[in-house]
């Protein structure tokens with residue numbers, strides 16, 4: 090287990106602005122996904138980008154305890170952070186690892202995505218030098234054109250390396266519509282079948298991210314790779330699974346004052362008080378990963394009331410109009426992102442206001458606000 094300190098008490102934090110993670114919601118989401126796919130489909134939660142902002146190290150034990158077959162990350166750096174905390178956790182790198190770093194992957198017993206004969210050879214050599222096997226999954230480019238290959242020879246050559254265990258094969262959908270997705274599925278299966286015809290056997294075949302895992306039961310094969318869904322962010326259309334948003338973002342009012350009609354607030358005085366106005370300062374800003382373009386659209390929720398952001402958002406602080414909540418006092422909790430109940434801004438609403446997607450809203454949360462894990 091981890092030697093790292095994982096915060097579980099908001100009162101013990103060194104800052105009022107923090108990301109709160111509901112571990113019970115996370116556990117419930119994992120259970121719901123496993124129930125949806127059934128016992129014959131492995132679930133590999135994706136914890137890249139610091140666990141979509143929740144903190145990969147902090148959520149790993151919950152995910153593993155609730156049936157994660159692997160923890161998937163994008164980069165070697167992300168894998169090593171988890172390896173340091175959890176010496177025995179099964180880790181999977183979805184992305185490309187540069188040649189020179191492949192020996193580290195083998196040394197740290199990380200399962201690597203691979204799609205070239207050359208990398209197969211390097212992994213084989215690194216494994217031989219360490220007296221063990223490298224474990225890989227082959228990446229097929231079925232049309233997304235991001236990573237992988239459709240070249241069967243190239244992939245077959247990886248399968249022939251004596252110190253490389255080819256445990257699985259996978260691809261990724263562009264989700265460009267049912268017809269396009271079906272084409273990708275067929276291209277993927279053509280590669281799988283060509284390799285099987287040559288005697289290769291894969292323990293795992295996988296194609297589905299969160300949306301595909303819900304909307305396309307026929308593409309689950311025997312492993313799914315949900316990211317957003319694990320965190321309770323819903324993107325599916327056809328299917329349904331009950332998941333709960335596991336992340337919220339909170340702070341407390343640091344100062345309250347009343348300003349007079351006509352006075353400006355913040356840089357360039359882009360906001361001026363239309364009448365005498367009670368305003369509050371809240372200590373979060375774009376350097377915490379909150380979108381700066383939330384100006385004129387964003388709000389925080391104090392005592393169940395939406396309080397609009399006023400003026401431009403600063404790096405570390407912003408100001409809000411407290412007109413709607415006359416009983417607010419300094420130290421009151423302000424919910425920046427909530428689950429959408431009680432007048433809070435859900436991640437879904439935040440992404441619509443900021444003109445992005447849900448994954449970007451959470452992935453851009455920076456390390457500066459501490460993470461706190463509740464209901465564990």
Ligand SMILES: *Cc1c(COP(=O)(O)O)cnc(C)c1O
Pocket residue numbers: 135137183261297298299300314315316317318448
């Ligand atoms: C990020 C990623 C996922 C998870 O995506 P979600 O949309 O968050 O479910 C799955 N597979 C691959 C290859 C990815 O890069």
